[in-house]
Each structure stands twice: as structure tokens, then as C-alpha cells.
Amino acid sequence: MPPPWTFCTFLDIYIKREVQMSRKEKQYHFIYKTTDTRNGNFYIGMHSTDNLNDGYVGSGKRLKKLIYKYGKEIFNMEILEFLPNRQLLKLRESEIVNSDLLLESKCMNLKPGGYGGFSNEEHQLKCSQAAGKKHSKRLLEDEEYRKNYSEKQSQNGKKRYKEKNLKGFTFDWTGKKHSEETKSKMSEIKKGSGLGQKNSQFDTIWITKENRNKKINKVELKTYLNEGWKRGRIIVYDNSKNKSSKLTENDVVEIKKLLKDSKIPKNKIAEKFNVTPKTIYQIQKGLIWKHII
Numbered sequence: 001m002p003p004p005w006t007f008c009t010f011l012d013i014y015i016k017r018e019v020q021m022s023r024k025e026k027q028y029h030f031i032y033k034t035t036d037t038r039n040g041n042f043y044i045g046m047h048s049t050d051n052l053n054d055g056y057v058g059s060g061k062r063l064k065k066l067i068y069k070y071g072k073e074i075f076n077m078e079i080l081e082f083l084p085n086r087q088l089l090k091l092r093e094s095e096i097v098n099s100d101l102l103l104e105s106k107c108m109n110l111k112p113g114g115y116g117g118f119s120n121e122e123h124q125l126k127c128s129q130a131a132g133k134k135h136s137k138r139l140l141e142d143e144e145y146r147k148n149y150s151e152k153q154s155q156n157g158k159k160r161y162k163e164k165n166l167k168g169f170t171f172d173w174t175g176k177k178h179s180e181e182t183k184s185k186m187s188e189i190k191k192g193s194g195l196g197q198k199n200s201q202f203d204t205i206w207i208t209k210e211n212r213n214k215k216i217n218k219v220e221l222k223t224y225l226n227e228g229w230k231r232g233r234i235i236v237y238d239n240s241k242n243k244s245s246k247l248t249e250n251d252v253v254e255i256k257k258l259l260k261d262s263k264i265p266k267n268k269i270a271e272k273f274n275v276t277p278k279t280i281y282q283i284q285k286g287l288i289w290k291h292i293i
Helices: 007-022 061-070 086-096 121-141 143-162 180-190 218-226 249-260 266-272 277-284
Strands: 028-036 042-049 075-083 204-209 212-217
Touching (some): 042 086, 061 075, 075 086, 121 143, 204 218, 266 277
Antiparallel strands (some): 028 075
16 A cells, blocks of 8 residues: 655655756757667667757766777767657656666666656766766776776877867967966975975985996995995997987097097097087097997
């Protein structure tokens, strides 16, 4: 026997009806079918919009996971029929997405239709906030999720750039500058960062031995010094690996021989090898081509 109707029951129904009516009515309401072009799996749902070209291809747990993983490109969305309002739209979806449809092997719907959408803007906002928090938490805690999300963002960015869809992209800062308020906020955020133990290089030091460089913890310095290492580092630049260099190793050997003859000016040597006098000076001082004796 059903429970007796009370004033509270009528009040609840009235409030729900008012909430639904307060929602701004969209211009178009339709039933759609989205098909995975790879295997024919499909999802049937309902959608209300003011723009028929809003890029919407469907919802549902299974479908959204596939869209996130493979993108929208593999799906084909077709409109099955239009309805005059949201109420009739829900009713029609409940008729189409029934228990028989859910039993079909290629159907991706998980439950009967007629219950989709948000009841009001507040409900939509709460759902959006909850999804955002969940997404942020997964980015922090799930390395694989973070990696996949980053790769997806990168691919989408490259695709937008290739298609010249540059809305939201900023490439050039020329002629622009931060406001004083922004500068102040940036300064406050940076204060204290990179100092002391917060610095990634804190308590480390470079050492060198026979053209080898190594970074160690300062507490290890005495041990390394006893083994012939020295504080600091040297940078050995092998010009023979520089494809843009005008000189070869044989040229440098000859230049060093000519430099030993003090009667030949450096500018004359430079002219002979089509380089600048500065290059000859750097070779003489051992700043470049160190490995040529």
C-alpha cells in the first residue's frame, strides 16, 4: 500500500517543479546517437543547446572515457529527432533508451534514459566543482593520469596550432607588460623561494679532475680533494664537433705552428684561414681547440 499523501509531499513536488521551470530553456532539444566508427558501438542520449554546432558528441561514463583517450575524431554523432522542450525530451529518451536497448551488445548506455541533465544551475555548478576537485586530486596523486593528461593537452595544442585555431594562444609579449598589481603579486609569491634549503643546489659544489666535472655534496669535498680533485669546474669545448666551424684540426695544428713564429702577425694568420684575429687569439690562449696540442 503506497504511503499517504501529506502536505510535505505536495510541497516537495512543488519545489522540484519550480526549480525545473526556473532553469533557462534552451532553443534546441534533441535525441542523438553517437557511434564509434571503429567498431559500431553506440550511445544514445539527449541534449539541449542554443548552438547546434557546439561540438557536443555525447556523455555517459563509457563514452567520456573513450573521448578522453582517443579524442572526438573517431565518433560520429547524428541527431535522431527534435523535441519541443526539455520535459518531452526526457520522456522521449526514456522510451528509446529502455531495458531492451541496454541488452544490445554494442550499446554503451549503462542505465535507462530520462534522467540526464542538471536540475538547475546550482546543481550544475556543484557537479562541475566536484569534478574539478577530483581532477586536481588525480593530477597530484596519479602519475599515469597526470602523464596522459599532459600528453593529451600537448597533442590538442599542436592540433589547434596546425589548424590555425589560435584563440587563447599567446606567442608574442612585445609591447605588453605586467600591471603593477601583477608584479606585486608575483614578487610576493617568489619571496623566500630558492633560498637556503629550498634551493635545488643547496649544499652542493662543483669539482674537477683531468677535464672531468662532477657535482658533489660539500661534506664529501675533503675526501675528493685527497684523491686529486680540485674545486670548481672547467668547460672543454671541442670545436671539431662544431659543424659551422671554418677550421679543421689540421688547420689548427698549422695555426699553432705559425703562432710560435712571433714574426707573423695574428691578423695575417687570420686572413690566411679566413677567420677573425679574435679566433687566432682564442686558439693561442687555449680558450678553444684545447685538445689540439
